[in-house]
Amino acid sequence: MKAFGSTLSVALALAGLLLLGQALVPAKAGLGESVASVQTDRLSLKGQLRARPGNGYSVQEITAATGTVVREYVSPAGVVFAVRWSGPAMPDLQRTLGAYFAQYQAALKARRLAGPRGGHNHVQIRAPSLVVHAGGHMRQYSGIAYVPSLVPPNLSISELH
Template sequence: MPNPSFSTALAASAMVGAVLCASTDARAELGGTMPTQATSTTAASQTLLNGALRLRTLTDAGHTTINEYATNTGQIIAYTWQGPTMPDLRALLGRYADSYLTGAATLPPDGNLHASRVARPDVIVESGGPMRGYAGRAWLPAALPPGVTAADFR
């Protein structure tokens, strides 16, 4: 009989692998700079929270909507996503992807493969949803401007 912990760990590893290999049209990454020009796959940015944040929305190749949040200086501090496929987290997280993977590897096998929260000092990633209904968010906790909280990333 297969070991349930091994099966759960194997399934979780497969999910993380799929998350990091999915495709996206995002050209920027956490900690990078939000492009100032709209493209064919992005909307023009809009200002939120009295100018504390800029929001740019794009749709990736898998038809998932990705919201990109940047400070008023242009530094990207968060992403949210919702759609039928997982976005390419390696592309979105950029230099924070390895930290995320390290945190994901330490998650206890609880049998819940559809929701996870990886909280590291430099990056926090929450992801979940049923098959073909992925939703999540990732942000840089130390980069949040005064008055901005994770609840502002929807």
């Protein structure tokens, strides 16, 4: 288990690298990235952006024309520490999970080999630096993904509206 400090510094380093990348090419946006990336998400999702304050965090809510809503939860440090989605279509998880998408893919594949299986309507991933719960059924998908080390102290994920 990595120490909190080193995990955070890895995440920040990743975020820093991606910020640098943004200056040069259109960057992937989303989980673990800076708040400036949320505009990129809105444009790519052709959605309406609504920002609102939370309790020790802020929320950028993007409603795509399909009706799918993606909420990006931003820490006081300006980093997206959690994302939630719900609606008739899955979101672009590569953009929404940002740098964590590859880890998500790998974790899902590992889960497939790991044990009892059944159905395609649920995802429960708890990798050391990524938690994803997703589910629903056709025409109604919802999920949450967050990076435990990026969650502001004293904030419970269950509070995220």
